[in-house]
Amino acid sequence: MTAAGMRFVDEFRDREKARGVAAQIAKLCEPGRHYGLMEICGGHTHTIYKHGIEDYLPEAVQLVHGPGCPVCVIPMGRVDDAIWIAEQEGVTMTSFGDLLRVPGSRGSFLDAKARGCDIRMVYSPLDSLRIARDNPDRQVVFMAIGFETTTPSTAMTVLRAAAEGLENFSVFCNHVTIIPALQAILASPDLHIDGFIGPGHVSTVIGCEPYRFIAEERGRPFVVAGFEPLDILQSIQMLLLQLHEGRSEVENQYTRVVPWEGNQKALQAIDEVMEPRPTFEWRGLGWIPDSAMRLRERYARFDAERIFQVPATRVADPPACQCGEVLRGMIKPWECRVFGTACTPETPIGTCMVSSEGACAAYYNFGRFSRQRVRQASSA
Amino acid sequence: MCLGIPGEVVRLDAERPGMATVNVGGARREVNVMLVEEDRVGPGDWVLIHVGFALAKIDEEEARLTLSHLEEMGQAYRDELRAIAESRID
Numbered sequence: 001m002t003a004a005g006m007r008f009v010d011e012f013r014d015r016e017k018a019r020g021v022a023a024q025i026a027k028l029c030e031p032g033r034h035y036g037l038m039e040i041c042g043g044h045t046h047t048i049y050k051h052g053i054e055d056y057l058p059e060a061v062q063l064v065h066g067p068g069c070p071v072c073v074i075p076m077g078r079v080d081d082a083i084w085i086a087e088q089e090g091v092t093m094t095s096f097g098d099l100l101r102v103p104g105s106r107g108s109f110l111d112a113k114a115r116g117c118d119i120r121m122v123y124s125p126l127d128s129l130r131i132a133r134d135n136p137d138r139q140v141v142f143m144a145i146g147f148e149t150t151t152p153s154t155a156m157t158v159l160r161a162a163a164e165g166l167e168n169f170s171v172f173c174n175h176v177t178i179i180p181a182l183q184a185i186l187a188s189p190d191l192h193i194d195g196f197i198g199p200g201h202v203s204t205v206i207g208c209e210p211y212r213f214i215a216e217e218r219g220r221p222f223v224v225a226g227f228e229p230l231d232i233l234q235s236i237q238m239l240l241l242q243l244h245e246g247r248s249e250v251e252n253q254y255t256r257v258v259p260w261e262g263n264q265k266a267l268q269a270i271d272e273v274m275e276p277r278p279t280f281e282w283r284g285l286g287w288i289p290d291s292a293m294r295l296r297e298r299y300a301r302f303d304a305e306r307i308f309q310v311p312a313t314r315v316a317d318p319p320a321c322q323c324g325e326v327l328r329g330m331i332k333p334w335e336c337r338v339f340g341t342a343c344t345p346e347t348p349i350g351t352c353m354v355s356s357e358g359a360c361a362a363y364y365n366f367g368r369f370s371r372q373r374v375r376q377a378s379s380a
Numbered sequence: 381m382c383l384g385i386p387g388e389v390v391r392l393d394a395e396r397p398g399m400a401t402v403n404v405g406g407a408r409r410e411v412n413v414m415l416v417e418e419d420r421v422g423p424g425d426w427v428l429i430h431v432g433f434a435l436a437k438i439d440e441e442e443a444r445l446t447l448s449h450l451e452e453m454g455q456a457y458r459d460e461l462r463a464i465a466e467s468r469i470d
Contacts, residue, residue, distance in 0.1 A: 043382060050452065070382065096381040096431070097463055123460075123467035124432025126412065130468055146381060146431075152415060153433045201384050204428070204436045227449055256442045257428065263435060265415045356456040357382055 021233040022056040028240035029060045036062050036192045041199035042069030042357030043227050049362040051229040064329035067181050068199050070146045071098050071355035075281040076315040079104030082143050085308050086117040094128040095143040097121045102354050105315045125157035132169035141304045142171050148205040151175040152266035155273040158302050172304040173294050179210050180291035186218050195239040198224035200254050207262025208250050215248045226254040284324025323350035333360040383460050384428040386443035391423050405461045410469045432469050
């Protein structure tokens, strides 16, 4: 790495600098007031626990983990449907590695693979396309998941399949959209959120404008943030400054990567290929209107849901699992009754323990929960 | 899947418009650059890659910063790099 590059890295890791921002955050806190700030993105949750960001914050500032981990919010029914497709004659199911261990009611993709299903891990939907091209006698299905960060890739892949006239490639579309999920969270009566740390990568695609209603209509400041520890601390400072000054705006802390207007070409690709579903089930959040995408009618021949007439399984989450409460920020991961005992990253019951960006896995892996326990015990 | 991984563009693929050879984590991979065409991405430029597609052009300093952040992630980053290594996009 160049000397200039090193300096830049150091600047974002500098503990002195972090303490300086933390001191400003403490100054902005009004006596007797508590601040609930939700970080939406699982990547931010990861940084917060990896770097112990909460250790820098005054007690009055509580970070609440949001639903922005796509693996964590996929309901069991969709996993069951995907496995059902994989079980059909002649089908090769392809999926991101993150999804292989996500439990459905009849086990995970890995379990289905052990039973003889042809399930392959891919890095990109374009890999699935290649597999389809190389195996004309197989029906190759791509299990598409993710927020707006991965949706454009699926859309571009469908466009490519259409241009090539491929007849054995389809998408089982589970793409979700962040704005309706935030609307659902804001409508939750028992949740106290004063401001949002906005997702970095999703905003690269959708830009900052779609969050305006949160600031202007719902009165919650919103700051799009980068993934470095200092990025997160600065975003918290920006949120508290807005609250202190009685402002409620959308601000972009992550201008290094996120353009205000997003990536228009990516949005156009999504709009060409997909449309919002009337409603979609989220693990822990329930059914949310317009919160997911499906393929448009004109791309129906690439839509696995239409080709295979999937059973549309409905499965209640396991009763012991409290992922829903974690995803809505109602409880801390370690307050779940199976956290770290029946549910661990090796044998996850809930999705929040599966993905490295899930709040439970982040707590578990970095041991931050011990401090939370102490804090809870002393305040009890 | 959620990780945005920086890569340095080595060359644009003349035969396949919209594709580029990109240096990612020390290995040369094919990446789709159609979504950053308006940024006039060329050799020596850095892009942030999500599941085989460049989604944003970034400067070198940001790329270094992101790479050091990813390296600290440990297993999740290693898994992603392995997935990229096994990927054959064309």
